[in-house]
Amino acid sequence: MTTANSGPLPAGTAPTAGAVPVRRPTLGAYRQLWVSLRAFGVFFLLWWGLHWWNGNPLQLPSPIKVLEALWVLLREGEIAEHALVSTLRMLVALSLAIAVAVPLGFLMGLSKRAEQCIDPLVEMLRPISGIAWLPLALFIFGVGDTLPVFIMFYVGFFPILLNTVAGVRQTDARLLAAARTMGVGRGPLLLYVLVPSALPTVMVGIRLAFAASWAAIVAAELIGSPSGLGFAIEWYRQLLMTPKVFAFILAIGVVGYLCDMGLRGLQRRLTPWAEGTGVSS
């Protein structure tokens, strides 16, 4: 989509040969905005209609009430507080996962023997979802900060590991051979050939890991934590303050989206040479 505008082609010319040039040159962005606004307008109207038809504000509050609750929660800093707690936990868990999984992935990608030793264990644990660890982890760690961090670490570990192994394997054999022929030592080979070659795939793994662990944090906090966004949702449900429940759900979506945007930016910054890494999950 965006590549059509960034090329040397004049604005409004379709990049495919033989296609009829599109007639609205500068209106593109405005039109997209207008379409989104219209879609959300219809969505809110439908919501309102359902709200009237249902007639029970405890089950489905009106959109106005939800926006009001969102405003109040934002002004009083409650959303920021819980979002900060959740984001910090996620950062800790992801950094731990990266710190463990990336070196292990390099080891497994480089040494056949290491891979034969570690891979069976990974394949045994991987099908057990992070959520299924919750009851056991509750016993081991109790309710608190460690439990969500552990669950997110576990969930994020596998995508990063698998992508690192795949990235190391994908390294062009000719590049390796060329470097070796020129007498490049093991350290520089790792640093200047293998790492740059594997990094794009690793970054994709990190984004996948983020998506998975952000989905898991809600479950972990819902059940086993006295703070965080997941906890807040459940707390207000028990108090039957439905508008606030909706507001926090919205907050989870927005924070998740923002973090993913941040990771995408990081991806572009760190690996500008990567092409086509925009893998949809």
Add this chain to the structure above:
Amino acid sequence: MNPTTFDKRTSVLIRHLALPVLLVVAWQIWASTLPAGSPAPAPLKVLQTLGDLLSAGSLLSATVQSLGRVVLGFAVASGLGIALGLMMGSSSAVRENLDPIIESFRPIAPMAILPIAILWLGTGTPTALAIVAYASFFPVLVNTVHGVSRVDRKLVLAARTMGISRWTVLTRVVLPGALPSILLGTRLAMGVAWTAIIAAELAVGAKSGGGGSGGIGQMMFVFYAYNIDLNAIVVCMAVVGVVALLIDQLFRLVEKRLIPWRH
């Protein structure tokens, strides 16, 4: 076979088994040093509990109940997802209008919807179904749209030029063209659905005080909160893993059967 390949194979096999066996043995030794009344799980006790639960039949019935919910919710979601995906993929007007809504719901995790589902549908099977359906809807939809957009435009135009109706083009050209991507979507969706059902059953159990919705997640919660038995929890975890593995293998088999030209 000559002895060298045989040696090679056994050494590979030994390497495969070394770490898991070592860990299990270490776990058993660690467990045997604990005092007798300790609740910590141990491999031998886990096996014993597995035997007990299997012979009582409760493990099997709980697994079947969870699987039934997953299949039902998944069927609803993939029906909706494929239909909507085909529409969004083949008409840019539909896609433009629905994309903003879909994209703003996609980052919201299924578990975040759970409190609302409990408010609307109670703590029984409908809630679990809703969570499963919500979780598996997006992978199917996104992959279907992607698959349709990858179908060769020339094939569609050629078929249309020859006067074939839109419906026939959809079922005979677009659908087979998008099938690999759709099947990938359903496989991902089924994996997500199985995770979501465990989470939903677990959380429903945790938040409604064991309000009896059944399933393997609920079973785990009962073993956590009421009759405390960590061995049984480990058994449940193993079952969750095995079922996830089987589901994945089944879908890969179906993929191989339905799209042999890909393999």
